Amino acid sequence: MTADGNQTGYKTGYKIESRPLEARYARGWHCLGLADGYRDGVPHTLNIFGRRLAAFADSTGAIRVIDGYCPHMGADLSTGTVQGDNLVCPFHGWQWGGDGGCKSIPYCKRVPPKARVGAWETCEQNHLLFIWHDPEGRPAPLEVAIPRIDACFSSDWSDWAIDEMLIRTNCRELVDNISDMAHFGTVHGAPVDYFANLFEDHKATQLMIGRSARLSGDAQLTALSTYFGPAYHITEMIGQMGDQQIHSILLNCHVPIDLNSFALRYGVLVKKIPGLSEEQNRAMAQAYVEQAKQAFYEDVAIWDSKIRIDNPLLCEGDGPLYQMRDWYQQFYTDVEQVRPSSVARRIFELNPGNIEPPALRHVFEA
Template sequence: MGRNLEKRQHLFNGYPRGWFVLAFSEELDVGDIKKITCFGQTLVLYRGEDRIVRAMDAYCPHLGGGLVKGKVIGNSIECPFHAWRFGPDGKCNHIPYASSIPPKAVINTWLIQEVNHIIYLWHDPAGGEPDFEIPLLPESEDEHWTTWEYAQLEIETHPHELVENVVDIGHFSPVHRTQVEKFENEFKGHMAIQRNEGVAYPLGGGIDNYSIEATYYGPGFQISKWNGFMEARLINANTMIDTNKMILRFGVMLKKGNDLRQTVAFQKGYIENLSKGFQEDVDIWLEKKFVEKPILCDGDGPLMRLRKWYSQFFVPREETKQLPFDGKVLETDVLQPAG
């Protein structure tokens, strides 16, 4: 595992830049505090009285009290150890037994956006501002669509394994029993797109003639528009815990049918099938090794181009110009010899 990890980090060193999902909105009510471990650090996520979600480092700079055991006061968070209170800007704004507040009593804060009833964190190892936006899903505010049904898995692997599914046409049949009839990829700046049509055979039974457009927006999350037996919107999102472990969160919204109870029941079955489908991938990932220079055949997707696209988020922004990958994939992009 150690040697395998070293090879992978030669291409994807450290932690990436992008938007990453920390929770679905309904997981955090007003006054709630949630402990988050991501990118080798520990944070707290909390929702203030104004209903805005905020994130900051998890430990009080006074004597290290864990803020996850504290409480939300207004829009501030109070340490359980000595009741030092920190506002949305991370600055201490109240010490119950002090006449003045030390200027250095500040906790590092993180940029949070809540979009589509999902809570996202911006991560950039260099401390830069966001360079792309989270897309809006109108369906998330449409009464004709269900709310999110979701689940998560903690997986001991690097998220590139998940992201490479964008181009890996060859695994759909042996791993997921899906007959792919049309498949293409396109890369546009921070987006990696898969268009896919075929016949799926869900683990729960049945046949689904489908078409899907699945788009990664940066390295951290993919939104898919699925048309099949039912119309669905899907999200899968990876957030690195450390350099070889991730949380995979995934959710589904469905367009409501005439019978809402039937739609909701189908939605729960859908997320169960997604869980089982991802577990099929996980079973492969945990027993495979990373091949930096794979031997490819003419039926493989544009794996090396996908890796170029993905690697842009692991290098400083000024270096991304050296990684050309934009445009639709041509036949000549697919096959690249090893060595």
Template sequence: MSVPVSTEHEVRDIEKGAPPARFARGWHCLGLADSFKDGSPHEIDAFGTKLVVFQAQDSGELHVLNAYCPHMGGNLARGTIKGDTVSCPFHGWLWNGDGRCADIPYARRVPPRARTRSWTTLEENKQLFVWYDPEGAPPPEGVTIPRIEGVFDGQWSDWTWHTLRVEGSHCREIVDNVVDMAHFFYVHNSFPTYFKNVFEGHVATQYQATAPRGDMTADQTVSAQGDTRSVASYYGPSYMIVYLDMDVDEAGTTVETAMINCHYPVGPDSFVLMYGAIVKKLPGMTDAEAAEAAAQASQGLAAGFEQDIEIWRNKTRIDNPLLCDQDGPVYQLRRWYEQFYVDTADVEPAMTDRFEFEIDTERAVRVWQAEVDANLARQTAAER
């Protein structure tokens, strides 16, 4: 009996492609602003180079410059802050926040061309951002980071904040999660009951509702103990704000959380991932209790990202994913994401026009509930 031999037309080959040679245009968060306000310059590996972040002593402003001094290549991040300048540790050249050399202690005059790159910065939500554009253009009108009012009104906790570097993966891997409903069940042990995406302009949003899985212990799941409703939006290529409401008891008590998921590229296949949370204080909740609630939210984020990173470390890049009818709009999201990697003149309406897609979760919920029920039955039988 002969066995049919598959032809090349019956097998879908994975197209890996190569990560983009350029970095995404947009605002990129470098971390909590206060972490750079300790009187020392700070070194950041980003965009294929090194940056120095420093706070001017007199004005109090945060500045970002290219880290390597254009005189003889000294690393300004290893220098000192003097007034509103950063001093190179190699020859003492002083650099202003605008990139101009302010003084050379041993020279009679400063060369007219003594300038280095000064990066456009923004402080918002108590975080520091830099603007990156390979064409050198300033931020367009209306493209900014929205304010989270809870950061400033005194009714919320302070930020928790975590930073880790991911090697061997491009930033696209984390952005793909915006449309990937199924991975929340299989990777994060969550239980999505509603899932919708809306892309428009430079914003990509995920609307999601989840229910707790009864077959998981607390250390196996990153989902909440009660039902949750979340709205998660990328504002540009790398900064996501997540607003999440979590039901915590049968009396209808809801905890409001704002979470940040953000990153900046180090190289074509590495990036720094950061995340944090603030929690709105419930009536009678102390500052310490609010901080603990925010810490718990961050622990959930940490567990989730650890699960994602384990997947990224062992998967391949795939430019032509084979999708089924209940997968999210992966190709449409990547088309939206592409706008940040092409020249502004090449941004097409298809990348920015409004697009909506809602997944019918009825079948998924039915199948997943049956799996959860079967797991619970096995657990009960094992305990007898």
């Protein structure tokens, strides 16, 4: 310090840690959007998990996903054609089945024994297509199956209204939101009165009670959200539009393109309001999609300029971010190496609005 009281020199602060990203993608089911969108008779290009894949529907309507490059001469199979149950290479006409095997070669009677490409496990649920990814090559266990949403099959609800956007950052930035209570008020203008997290096995659940001018007006907004695995996130929300209560189910799912970008799909089901036409109910669902889009862009504006930080400096009102990341790390760890503490049942509560807390056992186990 100088004689006149001014400070001199650089004062060290909290040291931010940001480790290099591991070249690995999460184990789990990843949503690829509406299943019917792949049943148009042509192959679809998938740039996911740092590689090129090809998706197509066979003659039964089952959607198959195989590695995207032909091992013969390297052509992009996703630019080929679908013939019956096979995907035909555009370069030399080799035909590849959904199981990854080469079924025929137009100019050769004998198919080489090594003629095989990787075939990916898929499933359909709630009218959505999912692909299973596991760095160890294990099949999907039954306990992580995507749960059925009854509203998807009810005439009392709208169909999915879904949109998609490209996010140029690592997908952990998105998943952090499940525990980041403080950002809702600052970024989204939705102050929180009550907030809780439950982590257990492959699921992470958030209960939020607060207010949102966009989604509930002057009324209370209640949102119960769960990640089923690392990348498929469903929220049941009760809000308000004018004097009408709105019951909606939100889809927030992502699939990594590479380590520094992911495709985000977001959508909504809205319970139809009696007295409104089908067109009016569809318009209401689409309006919710647009509001979700605006909210995601508010996050994107932050992600575009922030850095990745592995040791965030937290205060008591921030939410259990470290515990969430401990839960999330299980999907980047070999199955035999997952720590029991990472999948143990843990509940955390914050009550900044000092409201009467809900009965968490009833809410989380409903």
